[in-house]
Amino acid sequence: MSKVKIKVISRNPDDYLRATKKDIHKLPRNYDPSLHPMEAPREYVRALNAVKLERVFAKPFIGNLDGHRDGVSSMAKHPSRLAVLASGAFDGEIRLWDLAVRKCTRNFVAHEGWVRAICYTPNGDTFTSVGDDKTIKTWKSEIQLSDDEEPVNTLLSMSVVSGVTHHRSKPIFATCGEHCQLWENTRNEPIKVFKWGVDSLHHVAFNQVETNLLASCASDRSIILYDCRESGPLRKVVLELRSNALSWNPMEAFIFTVANEDYNLYTFDVRKLKYPVNIHMDHTSAVIDVDYSPTGREFVAGSYDKTVRIFESLKGHSRDVYHTKRMQRLTCVKWSLDNKYILSGSDEMNIRLWKAKASEKLGVLKPRERTALNYADALKDKFANHPQIRRIARHRHVPKHVYNSQKELKTIKEKAKRKEANRRAHSKPGAVPHVPERRKHVVKEDE
Numbered sequence: 001m002s003k004v005k006i007k008v009i010s011r012n013p014d015d016y017l018r019a020t021k022k023d024i025h026k027l028p029r030n031y032d033p034s035l036h037p038m039e040a041p042r043e044y045v046r047a048l049n050a051v052k053l054e055r056v057f058a059k060p061f062i063g064n065l066d067g068h069r070d071g072v073s074s075m076a077k078h079p080s081r082l083a084v085l086a087s088g089a090f091d092g093e094i095r096l097w098d099l100a101v102r103k104c105t106r107n108f109v110a111h112e113g114w115v116r117a118i119c120y121t122p123n124g125d126t127f128t129s130v131g132d133d134k135t136i137k138t139w140k141s142e143i144q145l146s147d148d149e150e151p152v153n154t155l156l157s158m159s160v161v162s163g164v165t166h167h168r169s170k171p172i173f174a175t176c177g178e179h180c181q182l183w184e185n186t187r188n189e190p191i192k193v194f195k196w197g198v199d200s201l202h203h204v205a206f207n208q209v210e211t212n213l214l215a216s217c218a219s220d221r222s223i224i225l226y227d228c229r230e231s232g233p234l235r236k237v238v239l240e241l242r243s244n245a246l247s248w249n250p251m252e253a254f255i256f257t258v259a260n261e262d263y264n265l266y267t268f269d270v271r272k273l274k275y276p277v278n279i280h281m282d283h284t285s286a287v288i289d290v291d292y293s294p295t296g297r298e299f300v301a302g303s304y305d306k307t308v309r310i311f312e313s314l315k316g317h318s319r320d321v322y323h324t325k326r327m328q329r330l331t332c333v334k335w336s337l338d339n340k341y342i343l344s345g346s347d348e349m350n351i352r353l354w355k356a357k358a359s360e361k362l363g364v365l366k367p368r369e370r371t372a373l374n375y376a377d378a379l380k381d382k383f384a385n386h387p388q389i390r391r392i393a394r395h396r397h398v399p400k401h402v403y404n405s406q407k408e409l410k411t412i413k414e415k416a417k418r419k420e421a422n423r424r425a426h427s428k429p430g431a432v433p434h435v436p437e438r439r440k441h442v443v444k445e446d447e
Contacts, residue, residue, distance in 0.1 A: 088115025251296030302330030
């Protein structure tokens with residue numbers, strides 16, 4: 001009797017018993033592919049449903065901030081507080097907003113004329129504004145107890161200042177106008193002036209990774225790079241048309257993107273400025289502003305075609321387009337520091353708040369809900385190249401004027417390609433060289 005062997009099935013109760021009565025029943029599953037011959041068609045249907053639901057729930061517009069009495073000209077994000085935003089208008093007024101409740105906490109007239117640019121200091125205690133009245137003013141971020149708003153410091157410039165940007169850690173900021181100037185908070189004169197024979201500069205931006213590097217957009221269609229430690233500018237690249245704004249990638253110190261008048265955005269690598277790394281097309285009018293997401297994988301652009309477009313940094317076409325019936329020409333765009341929201345300012349005196357992902361659910365997600373959404377995203381990636389799924393994922397409704405402009409631009413580009421192909425076919429071999437699209441738009445590079 002002692003030599004008898006008894007085989008017993010041993011099962012773990014955690015595999016088949018529910019924790020509570022409200023939980024779902026646990027069922028064992030064998031993942032052997034031979035037992036699931038219809039797995040691929042089943043997953044395809046799920047991916048199709050997931051991408052359809054994504055378009056059904058794509059409602060990106062959250063709300064607007066109204067109160068300005070003139071068009072919004074510039075915006076600035078607080079470096080450490082997500083709910084704080086500063087905005088300037090064409091009438092010289094600056095407003096500070098609490099985004100959580102969508103209310104204006106402070107408003108005052110800061111400049112005579114246009115507020116050209118605003119930027120916060122790294123600690124967020126103060127912010128600097130520049131305007132058409134040739135002044136550079138520093139203001140406290142906190143609410144003033146008295147009714148009279150007085151700047152902490154006022155610096156006078158010899159010419160109109162059109163842009164301002166602050167160093168990430170040092171008490172240094174740069175302005176642009178006739179020249180690019182470096183200032184210290186404690187001095188009334190610029191500590192450095194960079195000149196490179198241009199009429200004027202209209203945008204300047206510090207690199208937030210390689211903190212001594214900054215770049216500006218000039219009126220002679222050029223983009224100029226500077227180093228705080230050098231006595232003069234470093235390099236210059238000239239495009240076919242003028243660049244309106246510039247944004248550095250916050251994760252890759254050598255990458256920046258410019259918004260151009262020729263309806264495109266150009267991503268450059270500072271190590272090789274002969275041609276752009278990527279060209280981002282889709283806008284049908286001049287692109288006015290650009291801002292990167294904190295992850296560096298995407299950026300948002302605003303244009304005179306009355307739309308906000310979101311681009312992936314490695315792709316040439318936008319992944320989404322936002323618009324409303326009443327929104328007019330865009331003047332400034334910002335991507336929030338928590339990577340969830342986009343802010344846009346436009347001509348008709350409104351600041352609009354959008355979701356960075358149009359179909360994303362706001363608020364807390366339950367674990368099962370998050371798992372289901374992750375599974376749906378994985379299925380959409382897996383079947384992304386299937387024609388039906390790709391068609392649904394890419395489809396967007398755009399305003400009629402944008403739709404007509406897109407058709408017109410497409411016709412113009414096809415005509416140019418056809419003309420070039422005909423010239424090449426009827427010329428000697430090599431007489432009409434094929435120039436890649438990325439090399440067409442750079443006129444020259446200077447060092």
